[in-house]
Amino acid sequence: MSTPVLEARDVSMVFGGLKALKGVTLTLDEGKIVGLIGPNGAGKTTFFNCLTGLYTPTTGQVLLKGNVLPGDPAQVTDAGVARTFQNIRLFPSMTVLENVMVGRHVRMKQGPLASLFHGPAYHRGEKAARDRSRELLAFVGLNNLDDELSRNLPYGDQRRLEIARALATDPAVLLLDEPTAGMNPQETEATQQLIFRIRETGVSVVVIEHDIKFIFGLCDSVSVLVQGELLVEGSPEVVRADPRVVEAYLGKPPEEVEHEIEAAKGEQA
Numbered sequence: 001m002s003t004p005v006l007e008a009r010d011v012s013m014v015f016g017g018l019k020a021l022k023g024v025t026l027t028l029d030e031g032k033i034v035g036l037i038g039p040n041g042a043g044k045t046t047f048f049n050c051l052t053g054l055y056t057p058t059t060g061q062v063l064l065k066g067n068v069l070p071g072d073p074a075q076v077t078d079a080g081v082a083r084t085f086q087n088i089r090l091f092p093s094m095t096v097l098e099n100v101m102v103g104r105h106v107r108m109k110q111g112p113l114a115s116l117f118h119g120p121a122y123h124r125g126e127k128a129a130r131d132r133s134r135e136l137l138a139f140v141g142l143n144n145l146d147d148e149l150s151r152n153l154p155y156g157d158q159r160r161l162e163i164a165r166a167l168a169t170d171p172a173v174l175l176l177d178e179p180t181a182g183m184n185p186q187e188t189e190a191t192q193q194l195i196f197r198i199r200e201t202g203v204s205v206v207v208i209e210h211d212i213k214f215i216f217g218l219c220d221s222v223s224v225l226v227q228g229e230l231l232v233e234g235s236p237e238v239v240r241a242d243p244r245v246v247e248a249y250l251g252k253p254p255e256e257v258e259h260e261i262e263a264a265k266g267e268q269a
């Protein structure tokens with residue numbers, strides 16, 4: 001069996017008296033998309049924060065390609081894990097292109113002298129970073145907006161821009177925290193297609209979403225967190241057929257969940 005690209009082993013996180021995560025294990029194999037769902041307060045974002053070094057898990061380990069990840073967000077990015085945030089975190093007064101170049105600079109290997117003297121190596125590096133950033137903007141569907149301030153973009157475009165910035169760090173793993181929040185159905189569909197295309201480039205993905213129709217249509221496997229515990233994991237078919245998911249899922253009345261599940265089945269058929 002090949003080593004998973006990302007592995008969380010028995011991760012727990014305690015805040016004061018609150019056990020936000022209780023021994024959560026998750027495996028992401030290369031070239032896969034894993035969905036993480038669960039009611040508000042289930043611990044999904046806390047889990048992402050543990051995966052990315054923002055929080056140090058109280059117990060447990062996070063491994064990238066078999067190596068324990070450092071407990072520092074910058075080093076985790078450097079190692080190959082990139083993320084977007086539930087509440088968009090762009091640099092609002094920077095342009096669209098500059099926002100992506102910030103991500104790109106993580107991967108630039110400029111020596112200190114090159115940046116000090118702004119010599120030819122520095123200029124070559126900057127040009128390569130600009131070209132790659134433009135490529136990524138085109139990839140996410142944001143053409144001809146380089147000089148626009150990011151705060152002026154519509155909400156859906158800001159989410160896409162955050163993805164481009166994350167991709168600019170050349171990640172092996174991309175973590176997306178509610179990438180379709182606030183999007184209309186067309187934008188949601190475009191985001192699904194974008195995530196498929198990201199996977200095609202060799203990046204493995206974990207997605208947190210409340211929209212189960214989106215998750216079931218997108219993911220190779222789905223993990224359900226409830227009150228900090230992993231309730232069920234498996235293929236979308238297995239998860240949506242599990243009565244515990246229908247019962248406990250997302251804090252919605254079962255009829256509403258069943259309706260959404262039926263709709264998702266219809267979409268997939």
Ligand SMILES: Nc1ncnc2c1ncn2[C@@H]1O[C@H](COP(=O)(O)OP(=O)(O)OP(=O)(O)O)[C@@H](O)[C@H]1O
Nearest residue numbers: 015018020038039040041042043044045046047086
């Ligand atoms: N830094 C923190 N300090 C204390 N408690 C926290 C902290 N971060 C999260 N929590 C608590 O941990 C629990 C899990 O929160 P978390 O935001 O991870 O849930 P979630 O599943 O992402 O929810 P949502 O779907 O609403 O985003 C909640 O009870 C929350 O209040």
